[in-house]
Each structure stands twice: as structure tokens, then as C-alpha cells.
Amino acid sequence: MEQTERSNSIEKALRILLCFQAERPSWGVRELGGHLGFSPATVQRVLQTLKTHGFVAQDPVTRRYQLGVVFYAFVHALKGTYPITRTGRPFLQQLMADTGETVHLNIIEGQDRVCIDTVESPQALKASMPIGSRSPLYAGGSSKCLLAFWDPELRERYLQNLSAMKPFTDRTVTDPEVLRRELEEIRRRGYAASLGERNRGLGSLSAPVFDHHGQLLATVSLAIPEIRYQDAIHRNFCVRKLLYAARALSRVMGYESEEATGRK
Amino acid sequence: MEQTERSNSIEKALRILLCFQAERPSWGVRELGGHLGFSPATVQRVLQTLKTHGFVAQDPVTRRYQLGVVFYAFVHALKGTYPITRTGRPFLQQLMADTGETVHLNIIEGQDRVCIDTVESPQALKASMPIGSRSPLYAGGSSKCLLAFWDPELRERYLQNLSAMKPFTDRTVTDPEVLRRELEEIRRRGYAASLGERNRGLGSLSAPVFDHHGQLLATVSLAIPEIRYQDAIHRNFCVRKLLYAARALSRVMGYESEEATGRK
DNA sequence: AAACAATGTATCATATTATGGAACAGACAG
């Protein structure tokens, strides 16, 4: 390992916290130390501190550590920080009720799309889009829709620094030029449609939500199993309902929907 | 200020993070420093570190800080850490559908009850019980129900160290002896019922959920506006549905519901 | 039973790291 990276203790603590994800919710001291390259003593001390503040909890019998309940407080706090989740909820619910498909709300974070709310379809065959799940901005309908309606300057910077476009399926766009054309098409139509770009067998319809400055806030998306996505009647119906929901939400968020070239 | 408290830098970072709650989702550097008694330079450095890891985000125009989106990843992770939220969801939904009242799921954390999931009533007049909300273990039906069915040793320790019982309303129990008697009554009946102990005008019905060791996992609770709570027919109906849901969830969590004195 | 191999945890001298006052750089108001 190179020594280029100097890490202060806070960074260590954060990296430790970030290890506690759904796929691996529980860690032992030495296990974590080995995983991150920290000494067990360090991990132990950090975990102790995290524990006294409720950021992790220790199983009294196995002595292993897991995420603490303060995070539930942050779940609550996020609703104050990103008010669109609260405002958007009824619109997502209505859209799910209308279409019977899983609905989700997404924002841009760094180089990724992040799902910040979801209303799952009650159908037996349905898409799942858990809160917190991510995808790079070039893969999938919701991602491309965010990218398409993003601030032009930020989008341009993103597209130019875009190096390797790792494909997730055989349908993932991997050519920046193709991506550029598709983004234009999405802006022209007002919504994004894609099939199996991020997850095989999963289609996506996605429309933007704007604030009172006409700036992109989020996208509302439908995640639709391929078998239903390919039914043109159902898909068109979904598009209509989706656009209706996204525009209604934009209006509530303060967007004055002008005709045609309303945005600059 | 006394110098009794020594704080390492991680502790500072955690205390800073904990300031970002729903009531005050956005902070400036000096504002935070003043609030916590840290120097602006320290706060600044800590926030910088938190920012590079996505724990906070900085508004590019106001330069103020708010909670970052990594917390959405933790929302997801919590479902792996506390599987009962995932398992319990359909039961909560069914119970809400049956009763029309807001349903919530609670666990013990330290000295508090914490709400870890909620399904809100669609009625115009309804109780709200946001995820992450807390209450001391002596106040309210859900709290007392947790306390009543807790590990006897831990309960005894809690009751003995119980110093000031701050009342939330004029109905909050403030006498440890009264509390003791009520807990016994709750164990005898198998559920807790209370009115206006934590929030004026709000009633609560609450039943325990056990795991395969017969240990308390959580409580399922109904939060019912007083006007409907006082309708004995509705209340009894709710109790029946509540007990049914809590027992069904216990069974799924591995609890072998033995008759009568099944627990030690 | 006994030896073993894991685990989480405590200690301590060393050196790296955090600290806060002061100075800097913008934004905004008067």
C-alpha cells in the first residue's frame, strides 16, 4: 500500500460506519480491522466512541457490532432536510395506485443517482427499488432523466470527465456520443424511457420535477417489469400518469410551468 | 464549564452530526461552533471531513451545511440490521387497514422507546408517529408495554435508577410505585392501554412481539385520537386486531406461543 | 478435560494529529 493517503481519526470513524451496510450488517472488531487495514486497537477505540453515542450497538452476547438506532433519528431528520420526500409522498402513492407499478423518487448525489423514496407495487411480479440504492448517471432511465434536465454546466462537466462507462447489462449505454443524443431526445420528449439498462428485465419511465427557479429537484420514476413494459397500451398509460404526477409535484414545489421553452 | 469531559475528535464529529435534526436541518459554521462550544476552525475542519464522505452537504450558494445523502444508504442498511422492520411491515399495514388507525413499531434503546416504523392512518384526524421519535420508558402505552415485557433484570435496574420522572401531560405517571403496579397489570392483560400520557388527546394500545427465545423484540402500537379512543366498541375492536397482529408477528419471528406462563 | 485458537478489550510510551487564536477572503448592508 502507498502512504499517499493520510487519514485523521474522524475519517477512520466514518469509513468504519460506512462498512455497516445491508449486505453485511454486523462486524467484529478484528474482522473490521482486517477489512479496512486498521489495527484492532484502533477499531476497538473508535467503535467504543461510536457506541456511547448510539451510532453503533453491540450485541451483548455475540459482542459483535451493528448499526445503532440514532440512525432512525436521522431518517426523521432527512425529511426536514429534503422536504421533497414529504411533499412528494402522496404523489408517489397516487401514481402507484394509478399504475400498479413501483414508484420511486431520485436525486443526484455526486456522480450518482440516489433513490430517496419509494412506494412498492403490491403485485406479485414487481420491481424493487430500495431507498438509498444508487446508480451512475449514465445507466438507466431515472439516471439519464436526471442527467438530461440537470444544470447544463454541471452536465457538460460530467460528460467531459466521464471516463469508463462500466456496463451493467448488454443494453447499458457505453458510448458518450450515444448518451449525448439520448439526453437530447429525453429533453425533447420531456421524459425518459429505457429497458434493461441497469437491471436486466426491468424497464423505467422517468420524469423531472423542478423548483420555483426552474431547477431540477428530482425525478419521479416508474420501475416496470419487462413483460408489462412491453405492453404499449400499459406503457403509454403509465407515461401519461407519470407526467401528470411529476408536473403536479413540480407545481407544488413552486414551479410555474410555462409553455414549451420555459427553462433556459 | 468544568473540564471533566474530555472529548476526542470523533466525539466532536458525532456531536456535530447529531445537531442536524428535523427541527433545525441547516447550520452555519460559527452557528454550530457557538452552539456546541467548539471553535469555528474546529467545526470547519470536521465539517470538511464529513462533507468529503457525504455525511453532510454544503449548499453551494448559502454555504450552510445540511445532512448528506449517505444517510439514505443507512436507511437501507437499517432494514438489514433490524430485520423486524421488514418482516413487520405487512402486519402493520394489515393492522392499519383493519382499524383505520396509525400503527407503529417500537424498540427500546437505552432509556427510551424509539419508533422504528410507522404506517399512518389515511383519516383526516389521525395520530402521527414519525420514525425516530422517542419517549422515555415510563410515558405512554408503547413505552410502558416495552418496559412491562422487558427482561426482568434490566427492568428492575431501570426502575431503581429512575430518578426524575418528568411529566409530559397532567396524566403522565410520575410515581415509580404506581408505574410498577401498572406494569404488572399490563403483563397480566397482555397489552397496554393509555390515554394522553405522552401527548394530550392521544390514546395508545400496545402489544409485545417476542423472538424464538421468548425475549421482547418490539411492540406494535396503535395511536388513536381521544375522540375515537373513548368509543369502547372501536377500542375493543382495535385491541383484538392489535393482539392478533402482534401474535402473528411474534410467530413469524420464531416465537412458540405457549399457553399462559410460557415465559419465565 | 485439556489444549488451542479464536474473539473483544486494556495498557502505555511514542509521535502523529488536533487545536484555537489570529488573519484572510468574500458577501452584504448602511
Next chain:
DNA sequence: CTGTCTGTTCCATAATATGATACATTGTTT
């Protein structure tokens, strides 16, 4: 232009984090 707020950077000093080592438990293997 001036005054007063911001967030941010610098730097010598002092306090804190560090990992090797040892210890205490646990569960497993022999």
C-alpha cells in the same frame, strides 16, 4: 467606502491517536 457579518486557512503548541503487546473470554478441537 466602511463595518460586520459570513466561511476558510495558517501555524506553533499541546493534546490526542496510535499499534505492539498482554490480558480475559469464549467456543472448538483434540
